[in-house]
Amino acid sequence: MVIDSQKMQSLAAATAREDIAGRSLWADARRRFLRNKAALFGLLLLVFVVFFALFGNSLARWSNDEIDFAVMGQAAELGGPSLETGHYFGTDDLGRDLFARTVQGTQISLAVGIIGSAIAVVVGTLWGATAGYFGGRIDNLMMRTVDILLAIPYMFVLILLLVMYGRSITMLFAGVGLISWLEMSRIVRGQTLSLKNRDYIEAARAIGVPARTIIRRHILPNLIGVVTVFATLLVPNMILTESFISFLGLGVQEPMTSLGALISEGSGTIAYGTLWQLAFPLLFFVTTLFGFFFVGDGLRDALDPKDR
Amino acid sequence: MTRPLLEARDVRVSFEIRHPSDLPWTPPALLHAVNGISFRLERGQTLGIVGESGCGKSTLARALIRMLPATGSVIWEDGTDLFTLSPRQMLRYRAEMQVIFQDPLASLDPRMTVGEIIAEPLRTHRPRMGATERREKVRAVMERVGLLPNQINRYPHEFSGGQCQRIGIARALVVEPKLLICDEPVSALDVSIQAQVIGLLEELRRDLGLTILFIAHDLSVVKHLSDEVMVLYLGRMMEKAPSSALFSDPRHPYTQALLSAVPIPDPQIERTKRVIALDGELPSPMHPPSGCVFRTRCPRATGLCASPPPEECTSDARHHTLCHFPGPAAELIG
Numbered sequence: 001m002v003i004d005s006q007k008m009q010s011l012a013a014a015t016a017r018e019d020i021a022g023r024s025l026w027a028d029a030r031r032r033f034l035r036n037k038a039a040l041f042g043l044l045l046l047v048f049v050v051f052f053a054l055f056g057n058s059l060a061r062w063s064n065d066e067i068d069f070a071v072m073g074q075a076a077e078l079g080g081p082s083l084e085t086g087h088y089f090g091t092d093d094l095g096r097d098l099f100a101r102t103v104q105g106t107q108i109s110l111a112v113g114i115i116g117s118a119i120a121v122v123v124g125t126l127w128g129a130t131a132g133y134f135g136g137r138i139d140n141l142m143m144r145t146v147d148i149l150l151a152i153p154y155m156f157v158l159i160l161l162l163v164m165y166g167r168s169i170t171m172l173f174a175g176v177g178l179i180s181w182l183e184m185s186r187i188v189r190g191q192t193l194s195l196k197n198r199d200y201i202e203a204a205r206a207i208g209v210p211a212r213t214i215i216r217r218h219i220l221p222n223l224i225g226v227v228t229v230f231a232t233l234l235v236p237n238m239i240l241t242e243s244f245i246s247f248l249g250l251g252v253q254e255p256m257t258s259l260g261a262l263i264s265e266g267s268g269t270i271a272y273g274t275l276w277q278l279a280f281p282l283l284f285f286v287t288t289l290f291g292f293f294f295v296g297d298g299l300r301d302a303l304d305p306k307d308r
Numbered sequence: 309m310t311r312p313l314l315e316a317r318d319v320r321v322s323f324e325i326r327h328p329s330d331l332p333w334t335p336p337a338l339l340h341a342v343n344g345i346s347f348r349l350e351r352g353q354t355l356g357i358v359g360e361s362g363c364g365k366s367t368l369a370r371a372l373i374r375m376l377p378a379t380g381s382v383i384w385e386d387g388t389d390l391f392t393l394s395p396r397q398m399l400r401y402r403a404e405m406q407v408i409f410q411d412p413l414a415s416l417d418p419r420m421t422v423g424e425i426i427a428e429p430l431r432t433h434r435p436r437m438g439a440t441e442r443r444e445k446v447r448a449v450m451e452r453v454g455l456l457p458n459q460i461n462r463y464p465h466e467f468s469g470g471q472c473q474r475i476g477i478a479r480a481l482v483v484e485p486k487l488l489i490c491d492e493p494v495s496a497l498d499v500s501i502q503a504q505v506i507g508l509l510e511e512l513r514r515d516l517g518l519t520i521l522f523i524a525h526d527l528s529v530v531k532h533l534s535d536e537v538m539v540l541y542l543g544r545m546m547e548k549a550p551s552s553a554l555f556s557d558p559r560h561p562y563t564q565a566l567l568s569a570v571p572i573p574d575p576q577i578e579r580t581k582r583v584i585a586l587d588g589e590l591p592s593p594m595h596p597p598s599g600c601v602f603r604t605r606c607p608r609a610t611g612l613c614a615s616p617p618p619e620e621c622t623s624d625a626r627h628h629t630l631c632h633f634p635g636p637a638a639e640l641i642g
């Protein structure tokens with residue numbers, strides 16, 4: 001077959017004019033994520049939970065601290081889930097609407113998880129990337145600090161803090177944020193160490209790019225994968241931590257509540273036949289955790305460099 | 309007499325090797341990866357550096373551009389000793405010397421587009437240049453190295469090895485350096501692509517008047533490109549000569565062994581020539597032999613070789629051989 005060279009050249013010239021859009025690694029990862037059924041299901045669960053937390057209140061007929069005197073004290077008989085009374089999820093034995101309280105508890109639990117995770121992302125990433133990139137003495141100093149902080153039984157400290165300074169939501173956020181970044185900084189440091197020896201970092205150094213710019217331009221973007229996955233999996237861990245503290249009765253203060261506090265209450269009253277007090281908060285708790293774990297797993301598969 | 313573009317004098321690099329079982333106060337063992345290398349690189353000239361894997365070629369290159377602590381001196385053409393400069397002062401010279409790496413894909417950041425990769429030296433060394441001008445320059449240099457400028461928004465993983473190496477070359481050339489250090493730029497490529505990339509480098513050298521330090525572990529690769537060739541073994545120079553002299557009249561037994569392993573396109577010669585097999589293993593660079601480091605594998609070695617070899621120099625002082633018994637290859641090939 002003879003290829004018409006004239007035509008080929010004009011074709012080449014024509015294709016040369018328009019800039020071709022590249023297919024970035026992110027685009028690849030997104031495609032892989034969207035093909036992952038479990039991850040999409042997890043995402044769906046999360047979207048549902050987030051919508052519930054954000055807009056659930058507009059569906060509620062009662063507010064979370066209002067007491068329905070009609071059912072007060074007779075929760076087991078009159079406080080069951082019902083559309084007529086407006087208590088979709090029933091009430092607790094004080095006659096407070098469980099739907100509104102679950103909405104509010106979900107808000108708090110999500111906030112604790114996301115804020116704890118966000119602190120971990122910012123502090124842990126910067127800390128770990130700096131230690132890993134500079135290495136040597138700086139690395140030693142920074143990572144030994146992390147080791148020491150990790151060696152402290154944080155739950156004990158957190159409980160002490162809550163007991164000493166009173167139970168407040170700021171205290172809870174501060175406590176959760178204080179510990180969440182430690183593990184993250186270790187993971188980021190390890191990843192930075194391996195990135196540091198890549199040829200393209202060496203190329204940037206040879207060009208004369210300053211260290212701070214190398215971290216910002218080359219190290220951090222290549223860390224995003226690991227950090228995203230770890231942060232997503234950290235959210236449910238933070239929620240669990242908060243629930244545990246609430247379960248001990250040291251979490252947020254009434255009338256505010258969290259899923260952990262509601263579950264604790266529900267499990268305490270289950271003997272009186274108010275199953276809904278445990279079931280609904282538990283349902284949202286489990287849904288949230290599953291959602292985050294599925295999405296985190298999906299992200300890990302999608303961003304896994306082995307597939308490239 | 310004008311100065312050479314770059315003159316290296318007695319460059320040495322040693323690494324501290326610590327055993328995991330060592331106690332903290334045990335002095336670390338020293339690995340002399342580069343041991344007293346000197347050379348002059350005239351403007352527009354190409355120096356080929358050849359040696360087996362692990363002989364310190366990359367280490368030498370990294371020392372020259374101050375990526376590793378080294379001793380000795382490297383004099384730039386303006387008389388500055390690069391080894392005495394602070395990192396800040398060194399920055400100006402980094403724009404003058406650019407590096408091309410062995411693994412084309414690995415030396416490009418996977419998260420950046422080709423345009424961003426090639427623009428990085430400009431952003432570093434010409435911070436005041438506007439974004440449009442920078443993009444124009446990137447397109448121009450892409451065209452120059454044989455890439456379609458419309459590929460500017462693509463990512464490295466969308467290119468073949470040869471194209472990636474062209475991206476690497478474009479990145480090196482965009483700041484118009486005087487010196488190009490090529491660290492085995494074609495070792496990772498297919499043979500047919502190798503020829504294309506070397507052809508491109510030759511063309512660029514001619515058109516841009518580049519000075520090139522060309523590293524390879526294979527003599528056949530440097531043959532066409534180099535004006536002068538230096539052969540390294542265990543971090544030391546064995547022989548250095550103008551390319552034609554080294555290929556026609558190698559005087560060091562190590563060079564002769566390397567040459568005998570190079571395939572010759574002429575089937576007549578190829579059939580009759582004898583490959584000089586080196587016996588023995590490459591000695592550990594931690595414990596190099598005393599005297600001449602090559603003596604454990606040298607067919608000519610005698611007891612004399614345990615003392616440091618003298619330097620043989622031809623009358624025009626351009627062919628240097630570090631050997632007790634330098635001589636033509638004829639007696640070996642027979």
Ligand SMILES: Nc1ncnc2c1ncn2[C@@H]1O[C@H](COP(=O)(O)OP(=O)(O)OP(=O)(O)O)[C@@H](O)[C@H]1O
Nearest residue numbers: 323339341360361362363364365366367368525593
């Ligand atoms: N950072 C380092 N720490 C310790 N030893 C090193 C380091 N870098 C290189 N070496 C050692 O120095 C010697 C020379 O290595 P170098 O990478 O310069 O070899 P090379 O000639 O470039 O080999 P190749 O052809 O495989 O690229 C080797 O023995 C190597 O093990």
Ligand SMILES: [Mg+2]
Nearest residue numbers: 365366367491
């Ligand atoms: Mg090398």
